[in-house]
Amino acid sequence: MLDLLARDTWTEEECRWLLHYLEHTPGTELRGYLLERFRRQGITVPDSALQARLLDRIHERIRPQGETPVVPLRRRPWKTAAAAAVIAAIAGGAWFFTQPSGKQPQQLAKQATPADRKDVLPGGNKARLVLANGRTVSLEQAAEGRISGDGERVNKEDDGLVYEPSTHSGINKLITPNGGQYRVQLADGTIVWLNAASCLQYPASFNGSDRTVALTGEAYFEVAQDASKPFFVKVNGMTVQVLGTSFNVNAYPEEKSFTTTLLQGAVRVVAGKRQTTLAPGEQSVLEQHSGSLRRAAADTEDAVAWKNGILTFRNDELAAVMRDISRWYDVEIIYAAGIDEKIHVTGAMRKQEQLSQALKILELTAELHFSVQGRTVTVSK
Structure with missing residues (x-):
């Protein structure tokens, strides 16, 4: 999410997407996401009566007489007070949100009306599991319960896969397609959320002296503590050595850089002869072209927003934003002549x-x- 409340003014684009959500978006995921950010910045959410009055005043300022929202905003900055009022109304206004919380994208997709069927539905819990014996299991179609595989003790449950410790340490693969995501609990108790177009390779049980997995794409890890067996994530020339618990790795081959963002604990990132150790709230950035590795402050909520049902963009290049859209909705992106793919985009939306x-x-x-x-x-002007 943006650090907008610390600014003196808001841009037209920032107001546009906030107002759009205020008037058109159902659901509670964005409300909770915003609300947590406001609390951290000491923003007090007004009561419902004041919210209504603020909203009326905002609408009076932005909507010409007789027109209905949403309308293009004037080419001028908006003062923080008005923008904060918009945000406060969103954050506190549960009465604007009608979609029950906790539903997964694929559950909402099943409720689509006939008029919606020509639209492209969002992604959901989709993946295939490749067992050590080479057998492939479509997890969308597999029934809940034990998935057998020459000694692997793995169960499909309502919220993902769960491995049990066993004597079998054959390598398994969990692969999500475009438009897919999945959760797996490894045999040591580590939980991994795998984003779209990603692959995680791991042993069915960690019977050696360490715990090593390999990742392509993006995943969020909550690593189970085991001081006797260090945990490593291998990513195409980079190794993340886990010294703590919760972190996110974004390592899509088509992106300019690989980022590792630490939420809790500590991790060491090693790339060739370069390495850096992260503290909570920091991230490493490995540039694929130059091979440079740097450490920077991170917005941890933004880094894991995808896991919490939000697509968020902070001054990102259009091409990168559209790659996220392509991965989640499983669509091809084409740019019309004259489109600058490097223009920057800011905003947020629910993955549903x-x-x-x-x-x-x-x-x-x-x-x-x-x-x-x-x-x-097709993207055009």
Whole structure:
């Protein structure tokens, strides 16, 4: 999420996406996400009566007489007081949000109405498991219960896979497609959330002197404590040595850099002869082109927003934003002539949005036009 409340002014684009959510977005995930950020910055949420009055005043300022929202905002900065009022109304206004919380994307997809069926639905819990014997299991189709595989003790449960310790240490693979995500509890108790278009390789049980897994794509780890067996994540020329518990690794091959963001504990990131040790609230950035490795302050909520049901963009290049959209909605992105893929985009959206709604939010923030033909999205002005 943006550190907007610390600024003197808000940009037009920032106001646009906030107002869009205020008036059009159901659900509670974004509300909870914003609310936590406001509490950390000492923002007091007004009571419902004041929220209503603030909202009326905001609408009077931004909507010409007789027109309905959402309308383009004037080309001028907005003062913090008005912007904070918008945010406070969102954060405190549970009465604006009607979608029950806790539902997974695939559950919402099942409720789509006939009018929605031409739209592209969001991703959900989709993955395939490759066992050590080479057998592949589609986890969407597999029934809950034990998945047998020459000694692997793995169960499919409602919220993902759960491994039990065993004598079998054959390598398994969990692979998510575009439009997929999945959760797995490894045999040592470590929990991994795997993002779309990602692959995690790991032994069915950790019977050696260490615990080593390999990752392509993005995953969030909560590592079980075991001082006698260090935990390592191998990522295409980079190793994350876990000295603590909770961290996120973003290592898509098509991105410019690999980032490791630490929430709790400590990790050491090693890339060739370079290494750095992170403290909570820091991240390492490994540039793929130059091989440079640096440490920086991190916004941990942004780093793991994907796991909590939010797609968030903080001054990111358009091309990177559209790659996120492509991975989550399993669509192809095409750019019309004259589109600058390096322009920067700021905003946030729920991962439960259907594609048309997600693109509408981007149109409001980036002043671009998106057209959809089947599973192809064309970006134009």
